[in-house]
Amino acid sequence: MSATTHRWGTRGxxxxxxxxxxxxxxxxxELVAALVVEPAAAPFLAVGNTFVDLTxxxxxxxxxxxxxxxxxxxxxxxxxxxxLVLSAAGGLLELWxxxxxxxxxxxxxxxxxxxxxxxxxxxxxxxxxxxxxxAVGAAGLTLLVARLRAAAxxxxxxxxxxxxxxxxxGSDGRGAEAGPDATPDAGRPSRRQVLLLTAAVxxxxxxxxxxGRRFGRTLADVREARDALRLPAPSDAAPAVSAGTALDVDGxxxxxxxxxxxxxxxxxxxxxxxxxxxWRLRIHGMVGQEVELDFADVLELDLxxxxxTLTCVSNEVGGELAGNAVWLGYPLADLLDRADPSPxxxxxxxxSVDGFTAGTPLDVVRDGRDALLAxxxxxxxxxxxxxxxxxxxxxxxxxxVSATKWVTELELTRFDRATAYWTDRGWAAKAPIKTASRxxxxxxxxxxxxxxxxxxxxxxxxxxxxxxxEVQVGDGDWRPTRLADEASADxxxxxxxEWDAEPGNHTLRVRATDGAGDRQTDEQAPPFPDGSxxxxxxxxxxx
Numbered sequence: 001m002s003a004t005t006h007r008w009g010t011r012g013x014x015x016x017x018x019x020x021x022x023x024x025x026x027x028x029x030e031l032v033a034a035l036v037v038e039p040a041a042a043p044f045l046a047v048g049n050t051f052v053d054l055t056x057x058x059x060x061x062x063x064x065x066x067x068x069x070x071x072x073x074x075x076x077x078x079x080x081x082x083x084l085v086l087s088a089a090g091g092l093l094e095l096w097x098x099x100x101x102x103x104x105x106x107x108x109x110x111x112x113x114x115x116x117x118x119x120x121x122x123x124x125x126x127x128x129x130x131x132x133x134x135a136v137g138a139a140g141l142t143l144l145v146a147r148l149r150a151a152a153x154x155x156x157x158x159x160x161x162x163x164x165x166x167x168x169x170g171s172d173g174r175g176a177e178a179g180p181d182a183t184p185d186a187g188r189p190s191r192r193q194v195l196l197l198t199a200a201v202x203x204x205x206x207x208x209x210x211x212g213r214r215f216g217r218t219l220a221d222v223r224e225a226r227d228a229l230r231l232p233a234p235s236d237a238a239p240a241v242s243a244g245t246a247l248d249v250d251g252x253x254x255x256x257x258x259x260x261x262x263x264x265x266x267x268x269x270x271x272x273x274x275x276x277x278x279w280r281l282r283i284h285g286m287v288g289q290e291v292e293l294d295f296a297d298v299l300e301l302d303l304x305x306x307x308x309t310l311t312c313v314s315n316e317v318g319g320e321l322a323g324n325a326v327w328l329g330y331p332l333a334d335l336l337d338r339a340d341p342s343p344x345x346x347x348x349x350x351x352s353v354d355g356f357t358a359g360t361p362l363d364v365v366r367d368g369r370d371a372l373l374a375x376x377x378x379x380x381x382x383x384x385x386x387x388x389x390x391x392x393x394x395x396x397x398x399x400x401v402s403a404t405k406w407v408t409e410l411e412l413t414r415f416d417r418a419t420a421y422w423t424d425r426g427w428a429a430k431a432p433i434k435t436a437s438r439x440x441x442x443x444x445x446x447x448x449x450x451x452x453x454x455x456x457x458x459x460x461x462x463x464x465x466x467x468x469x470e471v472q473v474g475d476g477d478w479r480p481t482r483l484a485d486e487a488s489a490d491x492x493x494x495x496x497x498e499w500d501a502e503p504g505n506h507t508l509r510v511r512a513t514d515g516a517g518d519r520q521t522d523e524q525a526p527p528f529p530d531g532s533x534x535x536x537x538x539x540x541x542x543x
Contacts (some may be wrong), residue, residue, distance in 0.1 A: 014092050014148060015088040016091070017141060018088045018101060019088050021090070021091070024201055025137030026043060026044050026137075030042040030133075034213070039270060041125070043116065043133055045270050065314075069265070087104075095149070105138050113127050116129070121354065144197060144198055144201060151193070222388065225277070231299075231376050231381060236305065241255060241487065244485035245486075247494045247496055252441050252494065266356070268356075274388070276295035281390065283409075287412050288342070303330055304370075309395070310324075311433050311460065311462065312400075313427065313530070325377050326379065328379075329372030329375055332348075332365050332392065336410065345412040347413050349410070350410055351408060352404050356404065358400060359419065360401055364397060373407070375389060392404045395462045396432060396463030401431045427529045433531065435460075437458070438457045438458055440457040440458065441454060448542045452499070453499045454497075454499070455498075458494050459495060465515030466492075468480065470512075482497065484496075503543060508538050509535045522534060
């Protein structure tokens, strides 16, 4: 075996040692966070959540537009890849110069500490998981590379380092003259032994990471608590969906969106782990008296059931970030009245358990619409990813100002005194949902037979309702469609048009008119800063 082979084999082991030590750093940090602080204090999550907060708007929009609900998985995978490369580099640096790789771990730890203490719900204890992880990871890296140096020296490998040992590159008193086939000195570890030790450290990293997921409260605990919860019957149930309200067209969006298919857009990299027994809601700020409720208090209220369509402000024209569900909850206006809001208050600043905030206009909450503190969705407790055990639902406003998940605080304040998460990032403070319509059938670039074809879709203008939907073929006249019955102004409305299609390529467009008589604008606008606008269109080929 050549000296070059020995040298690169040593460097390969150094890379593995760095990766194992980096994994141990993260694993120990996650375990300590779960046992001592809370899972969100783990260095990986602290950095990831801070990255989400600092990401510029254009990049957030690109991620949602490109990856949809998988944007968080893409971010986590990207972070893991970066840490893998940096850890590998740390192993090589430690081989090149003692403590150089440890310096890499310390630098990464410093970034994680800054990220952790900067989280909205952080306490001084949030630094502990990172410090513990870095200490153990640095010790592991030092041990592995020291053993690797000894093995390389015993094999007579020239590491080409500036401090490989007092006797030169080989550090065994013989230098490079020992030759590539030299037998390790007695007492020196072999490369095989170093590899086994590295595997052991990697195994420990996996065990600590798994332990961090197993100890403390886990998502399995939360899901078990959800499965055990029995919701009370509503005092005022939502009307059943009639045949005239829901159209039966193949390929069309279902009138009611299942919990499984309901869109999810939020800032939580790791789902908050809240069980009903620990949940509290505090109402404070510009109020006559503070109010605090636990989950048992909410279950004793006269809960109502309402079907409401929610829409994300990130939804592009024709996009699918909208869903319709039956929500069980308590009227938010009645809940706020318990605290006697000040006449000067004009905002409800809601806060999630993970520190996310949203500012909702108080007059909208109290104007008679079905704004709810919701605990149920489509006949079940809220899914964990949709805010279990409690969230807000306010029809007519985009979710970023109205639909706080895992809500724990409601502060009565003013728009000129407080800002919220997304408004701090340039989005509009008040965000009424714009009139929108979408063609579901046929899909873009569909091939259709000549003759009678169905064109169908949905339209929404929550809390204003939809009074008309029209379709245009090419540059032709706008044709009225048949609207399904309206269940409520807070719910989307399905529509259908029978088209006598002629052969050729055609562009179909749709526009809606809301309940106030205002027609949907054709002005194209991106989601930022207050929602997209424009007419949705599809191109089809008729043969």
